Amino acid sequence: xxxxxxxxxxxxxxxxxxxxxxxxxxNSMFDYFxxxxxxxxxxxxxxxxxxSIKDKNEDGRFTVFLNKSAKHLSLHIVPSQPGDSAVxxxxxxxxxxxxxxxxxxxxxxxxxxxxx
Amino acid sequence: xxVVSQHPSRVICKSGTSVKIECRSLDxxxxxxxxxxxxxxxxxxxxxxxxxxxxxxxxxGVEKDKFLIxxxxxxxxxxxxxSAHPEDSSFYICSARDPRSYNEQFFGPGTRLTxx
Numbered sequence: 001x002x003x004x005x006x007x008x009x010x011x012x013x014x015x016x017x018x019x020x021x022x023x024x025x026x027n028s029m030f031d032y033f034x035x036x037x038x039x040x041x042x043x044x045x046x047x048x049x050x051x052s053i054k055d056k057n058e059d060g061r062f063t064v065f066l067n068k069s070a071k072h073l074s075l076h077i078v079p080s081q082p083g084d085s086a087v088x089x090x091x092x093x094x095x096x097x098x099x100x101x102x103x104x105x106x107x108x109x110x111x112x113x114x115x116x
Numbered sequence: 117x118x119v120v121s122q123h124p125s126r127v128i129c130k131s132g133t134s135v136k137i138e139c140r141s142l143d144x145x146x147x148x149x150x151x152x153x154x155x156x157x158x159x160x161x162x163x164x165x166x167x168x169x170x171x172x173x174x175x176x177g178v179e180k181d182k183f184l185i186x187x188x189x190x191x192x193x194x195x196x197x198x199s200a201h202p203e204d205s206s207f208y209i210c211s212a213r214d215p216r217s218y219n220e221q222f223f224g225p226g227t228r229l230t231x232x
Contacts, residue, residue, distance in 0.1 A: 043211075
């Protein structure tokens with residue numbers, strides 16, 4: 001049972017336009033969400049995160065939106081740059097108010113290609 | 117962000133041999149480290165949680181006698197793949213939570229294991 005789903009295996013956008021990567025989750029206990037960027041044969045690099053008490057978090061060109069009722073989050077990159085081309089993983093954890101679990105559950109990733 | 121290293125980055129071994137992979141937190145102390153495995157075009161799957169000074173916690177379906185984890189110090193965790201078989205060939209990635217950072221896990225660059 002896949003608790004974190006990234007239904008688009010790939011996305012291609014033009015440089016300067018907006019990239020929107022989507023992620024859905026099924027476990028209502030998840031309360032912290034993260035996006036990681038990964039190049040081939042490298043470990044993931046943390047990009048941005050959001051707690052379930054928020055519905056938006058922004059960091060430079062990256063914004064993450066969380067819709068708890070729909071169990072959906074998205075990562076917006078604007079403007080997109082060729083260097084953003086990579087695989088983007090959505091991850092979730094259920095930390096709770098008592099510390100909960102640090103375990104991350106990952107989606108399968110979306111390969112973003114930004115064309116010059 | 118915090119720096120996590122892994123060694124070796126790439127290893128090729130014969131079937132039946134054992135391989136040790138090291139994961140180090142370079143600029144912080146990590147009481148907890150995590151070991152993941154990634155197959156091509158798949159998600160990162162958590163194998164086990166490595167706790168300094170105590171036994172690792174393995175995820176369901178992961179053989180603890182095959183994947184030996186030792187977290188002997190606050191900056192080093194090792195994963196030993198014992199009696200490796202070709203089906204163990206994969207990309208192994210470790211992560212650690214920096215206590216200075218509330219929720220983000222920082223990942224190592226990964227180790228590509230190929231078992232012939």
